[in-house]
Amino acid sequence: MQVTMTVNGQTVSRDVEPRTLLVHFLRDHVGLTGTNVGCDTSSCGACTVHVNGEAVKSCTMLAVQADGQAITTIEGLASAEGELHPMQKAFQENHGLQCGFCTPGMVMAATSFLKENPHPTEAEVRLGLEGNLCRCTGYHNIVKSVLAAAQAMGE
């Protein structure tokens, strides 16, 4: 089945089986491997991408459901010139990652969260990232990163 969607600003068209999950479409068909497959059961959030600007777990969406939609992955966050998104910078500066596996999903969930709540409290950040697990348990610096990004983006 032919699906066409915008991925990181580029129109992408592929012939896929209807059962193809969005995360496999992005990784295997489009070649964007920044989005990780973690638990594969919509619990861990490693596969979080934006669909029309909102965080979605791409292991629990079919590529055919994304037909015609705008998808942003971690590869699409930095500017075309390579300047990191303020959230990426904040993760770098605040040591918001340890092994890095959850990071793409964390960053995508956090940027979606800040759109809905641009000036969150620490408790709101923790609740807002409820759907993203860090098995290094590096949550403190992740929360610190998101708060730093909120401040940087609000300036």
Place this chain on the structure above:
Amino acid sequence: MFPSAFDYVRAGSVAEAISILDGSEDAKLIAGGHSLLPLMKLRLAAPSTLVDIGRLSELDFIEDRGDHVAIGALTRHRDLETSSVLKQSVPILAHVAGEVGDPAVRHRGTIGGSIAHGDGASDLPAAVLALDATMVVRSASGERTVPATSFFKGFLETDLAQGEVLTEIRVPKVSGGWSYKKFNRRAQDWAIVGVAVVRNGSTRISLVNMGSTPLRASASENAINQGASIEEAANLASEGIDPPSDLNASADYRRHLASVLVRRALQEASA
């Protein structure tokens, strides 16, 4: 993990979705897919055809209709959670929607999907039961309404027949107190036990994950409506109910939790 192969059709209208369902023995509707896709990935469900109704904007609405609020089946949890109409007139429903899964799940999951899935461990089915909501169901032969009290039939089984589409949920406005207590031990998890209380004239109490469907705590309801104390009513929370034992909790522990949570919920709803 990926589902077994299926045919995919995107319906352009409710009527088209109904006609595809009618022409198939096991076609399933999909909207947000956050209940169905996990089942399909685990191969616990393997429909031959998926009918995608996710883009039918005619079923995406929240409308104030005087004594009740009408909610289109395709309204997402996120939109329930942030709805000013619901916050004003049915605040418990906005609150419960915000307790489902996590933010990313709430961006995709829909109220109709959750209710049609009919999971006794889910938040929204119990909420509509406590609210005494009415389901509007459409099929080739027209429209019928089903009260929440007779909608949930068994484990993942509802009153919906093949060829029927849940289109709308009508929820009476809440004038009195309310409470929703969800007990779990991990972020974003299902309730080990949950309790919804709505005081709209009389008091209605429903239980999450105390059986194969959402259940009314009838003995507690009768007691509180006949003037018993909160403590007395809460002690009857699991009377006539046979909760499951699983890795999270034994049946006895669930009975204990139900009493504690009914007490707390009644206290909050009465404050």
